[in-house]
Amino acid sequence: MVGRKIDYNSVPSVDLQNNGNQKKYTVNRGSSGDISISKPVCALFVMGAIVLAAVAAVITYFLAPSCSGHSLPASLTRGRARIEEDEPSVKYISLPRSVVPVHYRLYILPKLETDFTTFGNVTIKLKINEKTDEILLNALDLKINEHSVSVRRLKDGKFIKVLGQKYIEDSQGYSIHLEQSLSVQDEYELFMEFTGTLNDYMVGFYRSHYFIKDSNTSISRWIASTQFSPTDARRAFPCFDEPSFKAKFTISIARPSNMSTLSNMPLKDSTVIASDNITWDNYNETPLMSSYLVAFTVHDFAPYRHGVNKSFKIWTRQNLLDYAQYAFEVGPRMLSFFENYFGIKYPLPKIDVVALPDFGFNAMENWGLITFRESGLLLDRLSSTISHNRAVSLTLGHELAHFWFGNLVTPKGWDDLWLKEGFSTYFEYLAVDKIHPDWQILDEFFYDQTYTAMRTDRFISSRPIHFKVENSNDIRQVFDAISYSKGASLVNQVANILGEDTFKEGLRKFLNNNSFANADHDDLWDALTEQAHIDGALDKNLSMRVIMKGWIDQAGFPVVTVTPDYEKNVLKFSQRRFILNGKVQTKSDESWWIPISYTTNNNTKLEDGKPKFWLDSYKEESVNLTHIQWYLVNLKQNYYIVNYDEKNWKALSDMIMYLPPVIRAQLVGDSMNLARAGIIDYSIPLNLIKVIGAHDRDIIFVPLELIFSETDFLYNILFNTPAFGVYEKYFWTIFNFPLETVDFDESPSERYIKKRIRRLVLPQACRKPNEKCAITARQIFRSWKDNNYRVFPNIRSVVYCTAIRDGDDEDWEFAYNQYLKALSVSEKQTILSALGCSSKHWMLSKYLEMMISNTSGIRKQDGSVVFDAVASNIYGHNLAFDFIRNKWKEINEYFGEGFRTVSRMVESLPTFMNTPEHLKQLEIFRDENKYNLKATNRAFTNTIEKVKTNIQWMKLNYKSVESWLKQQVQHYQI
Numbered sequence: 001m002v003g004r005k006i007d008y009n010s011v012p013s014v015d016l017q018n019n020g021n022q023k024k025y026t027v028n029r030g031s032s033g034d035i036s037i038s039k040p041v042c043a044l045f046v047m048g049a050i051v052l053a054a055v056a057a058v059i060t061y062f063l064a065p066s067c068s069g070h071s072l073p074a075s076l077t078r079g080r081a082r083i084e085e086d087e088p089s090v091k092y093i094s095l096p097r098s099v100v101p102v103h104y105r106l107y108i109l110p111k112l113e114t115d116f117t118t119f120g121n122v123t124i125k126l127k128i129n130e131k132t133d134e135i136l137l138n139a140l141d142l143k144i145n146e147h148s149v150s151v152r153r154l155k156d157g158k159f160i161k162v163l164g165q166k167y168i169e170d171s172q173g174y175s176i177h178l179e180q181s182l183s184v185q186d187e188y189e190l191f192m193e194f195t196g197t198l199n200d201y202m203v204g205f206y207r208s209h210y211f212i213k214d215s216n217t218s219i220s221r222w223i224a225s226t227q228f229s230p231t232d233a234r235r236a237f238p239c240f241d242e243p244s245f246k247a248k249f250t251i252s253i254a255r256p257s258n259m260s261t262l263s264n265m266p267l268k269d270s271t272v273i274a275s276d277n278i279t280w281d282n283y284n285e286t287p288l289m290s291s292y293l294v295a296f297t298v299h300d301f302a303p304y305r306h307g308v309n310k311s312f313k314i315w316t317r318q319n320l321l322d323y324a325q326y327a328f329e330v331g332p333r334m335l336s337f338f339e340n341y342f343g344i345k346y347p348l349p350k351i352d353v354v355a356l357p358d359f360g361f362n363a364m365e366n367w368g369l370i371t372f373r374e375s376g377l378l379l380d381r382l383s384s385t386i387s388h389n390r391a392v393s394l395t396l397g398h399e400l401a402h403f404w405f406g407n408l409v410t411p412k413g414w415d416d417l418w419l420k421e422g423f424s425t426y427f428e429y430l431a432v433d434k435i436h437p438d439w440q441i442l443d444e445f446f447y448d449q450t451y452t453a454m455r456t457d458r459f460i461s462s463r464p465i466h467f468k469v470e471n472s473n474d475i476r477q478v479f480d481a482i483s484y485s486k487g488a489s490l491v492n493q494v495a496n497i498l499g500e501d502t503f504k505e506g507l508r509k510f511l512n513n514n515s516f517a518n519a520d521h522d523d524l525w526d527a528l529t530e531q532a533h534i535d536g537a538l539d540k541n542l543s544m545r546v547i548m549k550g551w552i553d554q555a556g557f558p559v560v561t562v563t564p565d566y567e568k569n570v571l572k573f574s575q576r577r578f579i580l581n582g583k584v585q586t587k588s589d590e591s592w593w594i595p596i597s598y599t600t601n602n603n604t605k606l607e608d609g610k611p612k613f614w615l616d617s618y619k620e621e622s623v624n625l626t627h628i629q630w631y632l633v634n635l636k637q638n639y640y641i642v643n644y645d646e647k648n649w650k651a652l653s654d655m656i657m658y659l660p661p662v663i664r665a666q667l668v669g670d671s672m673n674l675a676r677a678g679i680i681d682y683s684i685p686l687n688l689i690k691v692i693g694a695h696d697r698d699i700i701f702v703p704l705e706l707i708f709s710e711t712d713f714l715y716n717i718l719f720n721t722p723a724f725g726v727y728e729k730y731f732w733t734i735f736n737f738p739l740e741t742v743d744f745d746e747s748p749s750e751r752y753i754k755k756r757i758r759r760l761v762l763p764q765a766c767r768k769p770n771e772k773c774a775i776t777a778r779q780i781f782r783s784w785k786d787n788n789y790r791v792f793p794n795i796r797s798v799v800y801c802t803a804i805r806d807g808d809d810e811d812w813e814f815a816y817n818q819y820l821k822a823l824s825v826s827e828k829q830t831i832l833s834a835l836g837c838s839s840k841h842w843m844l845s846k847y848l849e850m851m852i853s854n855t856s857g858i859r860k861q862d863g864s865v866v867f868d869a870v871a872s873n874i875y876g877h878n879l880a881f882d883f884i885r886n887k888w889k890e891i892n893e894y895f896g897e898g899f900r901t902v903s904r905m906v907e908s909l910p911t912f913m914n915t916p917e918h919l920k921q922l923e924i925f926r927d928e929n930k931y932n933l934k935a936t937n938r939a940f941t942n943t944i945e946k947v948k949t950n951i952q953w954m955k956l957n958y959k960s961v962e963s964w965l966k967q968q969v970q971h972y973q974i
């Protein structure tokens with residue numbers, strides 16, 4: 001249907017042109033007076049629903065309580081649905097601040113039982129900052145009943161005549177032109193009626209579907225929920241949809257009488273309209289908040305342990321209720337941790353947490369009503385893995401942290417997104433550490449966040465964390481590793497610079513100064529500086545603004561090069577931007593204020609992470625020491641890497657087993673980056689890895705996790721080269737101990753870290769189909785298949801993946817049927833990934849087709865899991881690439897634009913791409929496929945640069961790595 005214009009004969013024609021440069025609005029109204037606002041992606045469902053909407057819904061619509069002083073004329077007939085070939089370019093023009101909302105009174109009625117349209121009206125109380133005759137707000141995919149739009153002056157109830165109205169497609173705006181200017185002395189009320197549709201794209205106000213199964217029937221259920229962040233509140237009701245327009249919201253939602261609703265605030269009362277079998281649920285007024293945090297749901301869920309905790313409830317569909325126990329127990333404890341840490345009580349009276357069958361992200365921090373995808377929240381004690389438990393815990397911590405960083409104090413604009421995402425990502429670790437101190441999760445922060453951020457930030461195509469966003473496509477693309485992981489790493493760096501107490505007090509100041517308002521990074525730096533000066537944590541002539549400027553306004557991170565003069569006992573420090581593709585020139589004026597902490601053989605205090613001095617420009621800094629034998633820099637993993645001289649690398653590798661696990665990981669990570677960029681010899685990191693592999697008899701998780709991610713890179717890039725054989729021999733010899741020692745005998749009571757190790761090592765050990773690991777995995781799978789044997793949760797992914805890789809279509813079908821049957825969301829995820837492990841091309845092709853089929857039982861939200869599983873499989877990679885190229889348009893239409901699903905698919909392509917031919921294909925693909933490129937252009941840029949870097953790696957490093965490996969193999973007679 002796409003590409004064809006829909007022409008309804010009797011559709012009233014609405015001319016949305018702005019004629020000439022005079023502000024003249026021509027709206028040729030038909031009988032309905034509706035202005036239809038539509039985007040291609042939603043046009044399909046709009047079309048069908050619009051036609052059905054009219055008659056049935058009008059009846060109930062009249063029951064929507066009217067707003068004082070406004071009439072409710074509802075004339076709702078069909079509008080024009082427009083479908084276009086290409087994405088219209090969405091220019092993001094900030095709304096003017098001449099008119100700002102103070103309060104919204106919203107009524108909304110979703111027709112869940114008939115045609116999935118929504119009907120609503122909103123009364124927005126307005127404050128005027130500057131005299132104007134235009135009100136500009138946002139609306140998208142809504143039909144606004146133009147007759148209904150009215151503006152009333154509050155002091156005398158007088159209506160201001162509306163001269164014209166128009167939709168401004170470029171900015172998803174709706175403009176109302178008035179006969180008379182609004183005056184700053186007065187307050188006004190804007191009233192609008194609108195209709196919309198519950199969409200299938202998990203954005204705005206959308207519908208979600210599931211089945212209730214009893215013994216022999218399954219009953220179909222529809223529910224509705226919102227996802228407004230970042231810019232989709234405008235799809236549910238007209239509003240000033242930018243974070244800085246904070247207002248209060250009073251919301252009423254209509255529901256079928258046998259369902260329930262939730263919203264940000266507690267329910268005030270309900271009005272039953274018995275004749276229509278609907279009930280209006282009226283909610284209390286919210287505090288001042290941004291539109292992206294508004295939420296409501298209509299469902300037939302139940303709360304876990306009804307009545308036990310009145311202010312913290314977990315809601316799921318009834319048959320999954322038992323899985324809510326963990327979140328129910330942990331959530332309130334995390335909440336009080338944050339209340340104590342920030343010294344500010346959670347300001348709303350309750351928290352509801354809802355697990356939704358269809359949800360685009362893992363979770364969303366709507367104030368008082370957190371929404372999750374089911375797998376993000378629910379834990380099945382019997383089949384959930386430790387990684388899943390950990391993820392649920394971290395996500396819950398993350399969303400609760402947003403109640404302060406994001407909800408109470410909101411970034412002024414999306415360009416400072418990291419101000420909420422970076423902080424929540426940092427604090428999720430603190431919350432989990434509080435709940436599970438035995439997990440020692442803080443040790444995992446470096447790998448999870450800092451090292452991960454650097455993996456994106458080391459490319460020339462990276463972006464500054466503080467980043468101008470111009471439209472809603474840009475906004476969606478900044479929800480990335482830079483905002484989250486670099487953001488969290490910089491927060492960690494700030495905590496290291498200031499020390500824990502000053503950091504905490506400074507944050508309290510920042511939060512208190514800006515509560516129920518908006519802030520930018522300078523507000524943060526000022527609060528921290530003030531506190532740091534009081535505490536003496538920062539020199540009086542230094543400020544956090546100056547120190548942090550380079551870190552947030554420049555892309556990338558520095559490499560600090562240390563050059564010692566062993567005779568004179570001097571260490572010289574210098575900096576420049578680190579780029580993985582070392583040849584690329586960077587701007588010569590780029591520099592950072594780098595907090596340098598170090599220790600040497602004279603003083604082995606590893607805990608002192610406070611900066612000993614600042615390396616603040618291209619100038620070299622020298623430090624005089626006594627009798628240097630070795631030295632170590634960046635003791636608390638701040639956001640930079642260190643290049644030592646060769647002698648020191650050697651010294652550090654000799655003592656690496658005496659250093660804490662996080663520092664071991666850091667040294668491997670830093671040296672691998674430097675070697676890949678051609679700055680140091682590859683033998684340095686390979687040697688570090690060898691020492692750890694050969695000596696670590698405790699199988700310490702943190703360094704091993706990072707090492708395996710680096711060796712995975714070598715495995716993938718060498719896979720099709722002559723060096724693969726020596727690489728494999730070498731890897732198996734060095735890591736013989738963990739590969740042979742870690743087994744499948746999980747005991748339910750074993751410690752967190754043991755389970756993590758099992759899940760880390762077994763997939764490596766099972767890579768060879770004829771080795772013990774793979775043989776055992778296949779046996780376990782067979783017992784499951786033939787005898788219904790219960791496989792321990794933490795070995796399931798490796799067992800399923802290995803058996804499916806080495807198995808036949810019958811094994812695959814068996815696993816797929818288990819996927820369909822499984823109730824546990826954890827189990828479903830595990831199987832979904834494992835299904836992509838097959839080595840049979842036809843099965844992988846079939847699987848990719850299923851990913852975009854409505855009838856496969858695979859939900860849209862899981863599309864990128866399927867794609868990634870196939871693309872990261874050596875046997876599936878080419879298929880995945882062909883599939884996305886051939887079905888680009890179909891894929892984009894199926895998944896919609898709300899999430900980074902398609903971007904994530906593009907980003908999983910480069911793993912095995914390292915030839916100029918690959919690069920050419922990728923560039924042609926990008927250049928020929930204009931469709932929806934705006935939402936994925938950043939993903940393409942990143943991916944292309946990764947492939948270029950892989951090609952360069954082959955040129956620069958292949959030979960030296962191969963010869964080093966050969967030497968080792970000869971030397972050890974492997």
Ligand code: BES
Pocket residue numbers: 229230361362363364365394395398399402421479484
């Ligand atoms: N605010 C985000 C959800 C979000 C992401 C909304 C992108 C709009 C656009 C939420 O707090 C979040 O960050 N969720 C993460 C989980 C978290 C543990 C990193 C997610 O859903 O992946």
Ligand code: ZN
Pocket residue numbers: 398402420421424
């Ligand atoms: Zn977040």
